[in-house]
Amino acid sequence: MNLLSKAFPVAALFLSACSVQPDVAMKIEQRDNVDTVLVGKFDGALALVHGDTSKGTVTASNGSLSCSGTSTTGKFSTDLTVNKVDHTFNMQCNDGRTAIVPASISIHGGSLKVTGGGVGTMSDGSTVKLVFGDNASLAMW
Numbered sequence: 001m002n003l004l005s006k007a008f009p010v011a012a013l014f015l016s017a018c019s020v021q022p023d024v025a026m027k028i029e030q031r032d033n034v035d036t037v038l039v040g041k042f043d044g045a046l047a048l049v050h051g052d053t054s055k056g057t058v059t060a061s062n063g064s065l066s067c068s069g070t071s072t073t074g075k076f077s078t079d080l081t082v083n084k085v086d087h088t089f090n091m092q093c094n095d096g097r098t099a100i101v102p103a104s105i106s107i108h109g110g111s112l113k114v115t116g117g118g119v120g121t122m123s124d125g126s127t128v129k130l131v132f133g134d135n136a137s138l139a140m141w
Contacts, residue, residue: 025136026060029127046107067093
C-alpha cells in the first residue's frame with residue numbers, strides 16, 4: 001500500500017467535512033407519555049481546517065414547535081480516521097422551554113458518515129434527545 005492510498009481517506013475527511021450539514025432529529029419525551037419529534041440541521045465545523053470547531057448550532061422544527069441551540073464550547077479530537085466534536089448546546093424553544101444538551105458529533109473518514117447524539121432535560125422536566133446524521137432518519141429511537 002503506497003503513501004497516497006493511506007493518506008486519501010484522511011485527506012477526504014479533512015477536505016470534505018466543511019460541506020457537511022447533517023440532519024438532526026430532536027425528540028422531547030414529556031412526562032404524560034406524549035413525545036414530540038422535530039427535524040432540522042446541525043451547522044458547525046467537524047474539521048479544524050474548515051473553521052472554528054468550538055462553535056455549532058442546531059435548529060429543529062415540527063411546523064408548530066421550533067427549537068434552536070448554540071454552542072461555543074466545542075472540543076475537537078481526532079484519531080485521523082474519525083473526527084469528533086463534543087458540544088454543549090443551550091437550547092431555546094418558541095414555547096418558552098429551554099435545555100442544556102451535551103452532545104458528541106463524529107464524522108468518519110472515507111465514508112464521511114456523520115453520527116452522534118446527546119441527552120438533556122428541558123426546563124419543564126421533559127427529556128430531550130438529539131440524534132445527528134444518518135440515525136436522525138430512524139423512526140424508532
